[in-house]
Amino acid sequence: MKRKKLKDFLIFAMFVFPAVAFVLFATDIPFFMNLYYSFFNWNGVSRDMAFVGFDNFIKIFSNDGLFWKSVQFTLKYAVFYVVIVNAIAFVIALVLSKEKKSSSVVRAFYYVPYIISLTAIGLIWKFILGPGFGALYDMTGWEFFDWSWLGTGKLAFIVVVVMTVWQNVGFYMVNYIAGIVTIPKELLEAAQIDGATRFQTVWKITVPLIMPSISICMLTALTFAFKLFDVIMVFTKGGPANATMSVAYNIYQEAFVNGKYGLATAKSLVFVAFVLVVTVIQLRVTKGKEVEA
Amino acid sequence: MKRRKISITNVLVFVASVLWLLPLLIIFLNSFKPYNDMMQHFLALPKSWNLDMYFETWSKFNFPTLIMNTLLYTVVSVIGIMILAPMAAYKLARTKSKLSTLCFVVIIMPMMVPFQSYMITLTRLVSKVGLIGTKTGYILVTIGLLMPLAVYMIHGFVKNVPIELEECAKIDGAGKLRIYFLIVFPLLKPILTTVIVLDALATWNDIITNQLIVGSNAAAMNLQNALYMQFSAQTSDWEHALPGIVMSMIPSLIFFIVMQKNIVGGVTAGAIKG
Numbered sequence: 001m002k003r004k005k006l007k008d009f010l011i012f013a014m015f016v017f018p019a020v021a022f023v024l025f026a027t028d029i030p031f032f033m034n035l036y037y038s039f040f041n042w043n044g045v046s047r048d049m050a051f052v053g054f055d056n057f058i059k060i061f062s063n064d065g066l067f068w069k070s071v072q073f074t075l076k077y078a079v080f081y082v083v084i085v086n087a088i089a090f091v092i093a094l095v096l097s098k099e100k101k102s103s104s105v106v107r108a109f110y111y112v113p114y115i116i117s118l119t120a121i122g123l124i125w126k127f128i129l130g131p132g133f134g135a136l137y138d139m140t141g142w143e144f145f146d147w148s149w150l151g152t153g154k155l156a157f158i159v160v161v162v163m164t165v166w167q168n169v170g171f172y173m174v175n176y177i178a179g180i181v182t183i184p185k186e187l188l189e190a191a192q193i194d195g196a197t198r199f200q201t202v203w204k205i206t207v208p209l210i211m212p213s214i215s216i217c218m219l220t221a222l223t224f225a226f227k228l229f230d231v232i233m234v235f236t237k238g239g240p241a242n243a244t245m246s247v248a249y250n251i252y253q254e255a256f257v258n259g260k261y262g263l264a265t266a267k268s269l270v271f272v273a274f275v276l277v278v279t280v281i282q283l284r285v286t287k288g289k290e291v292e293a
Numbered sequence: 294m295k296r297r298k299i300s301i302t303n304v305l306v307f308v309a310s311v312l313w314l315l316p317l318l319i320i321f322l323n324s325f326k327p328y329n330d331m332m333q334h335f336l337a338l339p340k341s342w343n344l345d346m347y348f349e350t351w352s353k354f355n356f357p358t359l360i361m362n363t364l365l366y367t368v369v370s371v372i373g374i375m376i377l378a379p380m381a382a383y384k385l386a387r388t389k390s391k392l393s394t395l396c397f398v399v400i401i402m403p404m405m406v407p408f409q410s411y412m413i414t415l416t417r418l419v420s421k422v423g424l425i426g427t428k429t430g431y432i433l434v435t436i437g438l439l440m441p442l443a444v445y446m447i448h449g450f451v452k453n454v455p456i457e458l459e460e461c462a463k464i465d466g467a468g469k470l471r472i473y474f475l476i477v478f479p480l481l482k483p484i485l486t487t488v489i490v491l492d493a494l495a496t497w498n499d500i501i502t503n504q505l506i507v508g509s510n511a512a513a514m515n516l517q518n519a520l521y522m523q524f525s526a527q528t529s530d531w532e533h534a535l536p537g538i539v540m541s542m543i544p545s546l547i548f549f550i551v552m553q554k555n556i557v558g559g560v561t562a563g564a565i566k567g
Contacts, residue, residue, distance in 0.1 A: 011469050012384055016396050019381035019440055022373075026437020027403035030415035037414060044417075095306040108553060109310040112317065115549050117498035119517040120538045123524055124320050127531060132319065135335035166313065227407045230501055234521060248409035255413045268410035275407055 037265040044261035056266035067267060069242060070250040077161065077246070078225035085165045085172055085221055086214075092169070093176030094202065107177070111170030122234035125163050126150075153243030156236055160244055164231055168224070172217045179213030180206065208289070215286035222282055226275050247271055317542075324535035331531060350536040354523060356516075360544075363515040366432060367496040373436040374443050374492050379481055382447035383473060387456070397448070403441045408501075416505045426510040434506050435496055443488045450484040451477075486555050497545060516541050 038056055042049040060067060092110060096103040113121070129149045137145035149155045183206060191201045207214070229248035232238055238245035238253065245253075251271060255264035323331045324346070325339035350356070385397050415434065416425070424430025454477070462472050503518040514522070520541055524534040 012388060012392070015380045015384035015473075016393075019377045019444060020396050020399055022377065022433065022437040023400050023403065023440050024437075025418070026415065026434045027406070027411060027441070028399055030411040030418050031403070031406055033414040033418060034411050044413075091302070092306050092309075095303050104553075106307055106310045108549075109314050112314065112546070112549065115494055115498075115545050116317075116542055117500065117517045117545070119500050119521040120542055123520075123534055123538050124316050127323070127535065128316055128319060131331055131531060132335055135332050138332075139335070166316075169313075223407070227409060229409050234500065234525065248407065251409060252412075261413065264413055268413070272406055272410045276405060279405070 034265045034268060037262055038269055039266075040262045042262045043259040044255065049262075052262070056263050057270070059263060060267055060270055066242060066245065067247070067250055070238075070245040070247045073157075073243070073245055074226060074228065074247045077157070077228060078222060080161045081164060081225045082218060082221040084161065085169055086217055088165065089169050089172030089217070090176050092173045093180055094206070096173070097177045097180040107170075107173070110173055113167045114170040116167075118230045118234050121163065121167055122231070125159070125235065129159065150236065151240050153240055156240060156244050160228075160231065160236065163235070164224075164228070168221075172221065175213050175217050175220075176210065179210035183209050211286065211289050215283070218286060219279065219282055223275065223279065226278065247274075320535055321539055323531075324539050328532050346532055347536045347540065350533045351540070353533065354519065354537060356540065358512075359514065359516040359519050362428070362513065363497060363517075365428070366435065366499075366515055367493055369432050370435045370439060370496045371489055371492050373432070374439050374488065375485065377436070378440060378443035378488065379447050379478060379485065380473065382444045383451050383477055383481075385444070386448050386451040387459075400444050401441050403438075404445060408438070412501070412505055419506055425506065426508050426513065428507075428513045431503060431506045431513060434502060435499070438502065439492045439495065443492065446488060447481060447484050450481060454480050486552075490552050490555055493548065494545060497548075 039051060039053060040049040041052045041055070096107055133145040133149065136142075147155060149159055187205055187209075188201060191205055196204070227248055228246040229252065232244055232246050232249045233252070236244045238249050247267075248271070251264050251267045254260050254267060319336070322337075322339060323335070325342055325344075326334070330337075330340065381396075381400065385393055385400075419425050419430050419434060422430075424433065458476055458480075459472050462476050467475070498517060499515065500517040500521055503515045504521075507513045507515075507518065509522070511519070520534075520537050524530065524537065
């Protein structure tokens, strides 16, 4: 009996432990190291680390204007991104889930930006907004093309929103289509026979029935927005004048540019707590609205 | 009347889809032009489709090495995930014990925590074990980072695979390893395809992890990181940057076209089930 138990354990270990080891190494251990470092004043390189207790956290909450500015930017960005990307993706999905023949090519068109690397995306938009708009201004003389799109805070914000929506809309579209095709045809027909308008049908039938898809898309969009980092790094670097400084980029800068390692790890913990709280609230809200067909 | 209304929205969605591709098309057309032509004939077709700048970029920026590196990372990471993730996911789904629950939590916890919050200490840890700047270090980290989602998705799928098949095989006297490799693994094909697509694209397109772990060690850089380092500093070199971008996108595009059915239909399969 004992031998069988040991054998079962060994097999379990063989199947599971390698995966666990990789995850521990790449994510869990670094995360817990974070907890430790956040109580120290340390520049990331030198040997001496001074234990400072909660000083780093106090500093964040009392005296870190840039961090709170980045929080503000991130929240504002999240609102715009979540609403716009979901609205556009939903409308596209509504149309494309009906069109059988031509839709797979069109779907692919919308999806393509999503599979392209951020390096390419960043450079593509830099090219279009820089030399591209310059050339278009010479051609047309429209003021619009002459605006300093990456040099003005407000415009740079718009550019970041447009660019991320453009890149990601395909992902949400696919999710919505997956939800919409599961709706039984009879329900839609019944609504039509009862004289519902197209808008009513969508609002009263489609939307409640695809709540699981909506919930997933909202959550994905929200966490994407909060974690906004790569785009900022390859594209605006938080500029101009910190107008597009996201929380995650602020943390990165604190550690790798300013060399305030301890402070940066403390900030990242505040960031995690914040993301978790918002995620849980969001899940509660959308889960409560799900219905069965 | 009603049909008309629908078709206006339809037309909009179809027209907009072309707009969606426009930035890529512009890059493609301009990649064949000398800089002056980009400025003066921005929207025009190139005067000639010569590939000189492509060849020059290819050799000047060491594309063969970069592509080999990126290919190596992508292939090894995906194979690593394909071996380890389904084994773990399967065993975790079929075992009910405290240890099993604990392992599952350890594996999926990172999904709730943003990568940016521990990337600083991750870099630190990798340098402590002496793997910073190495290909090995980068591959190990990549597999570790891709693992949680892979295990989570496969785990959700395994729960819907009927256990009776395994029981039959057991009665027939098959050992646990045989059951897994001969019976369970082939059944996982749909979800494994999805995971391969996701992970291959993620690795091919990765830039942040490569930058953190490999840093400025040119020999171990991947394609995206090298292009980023090269062109984000001096963006005026568009004559090389545009062919570079186009060449870096071609493999993803080919992969996308080949796997299109799985991507546009399959990416969500795991997500919705979860």
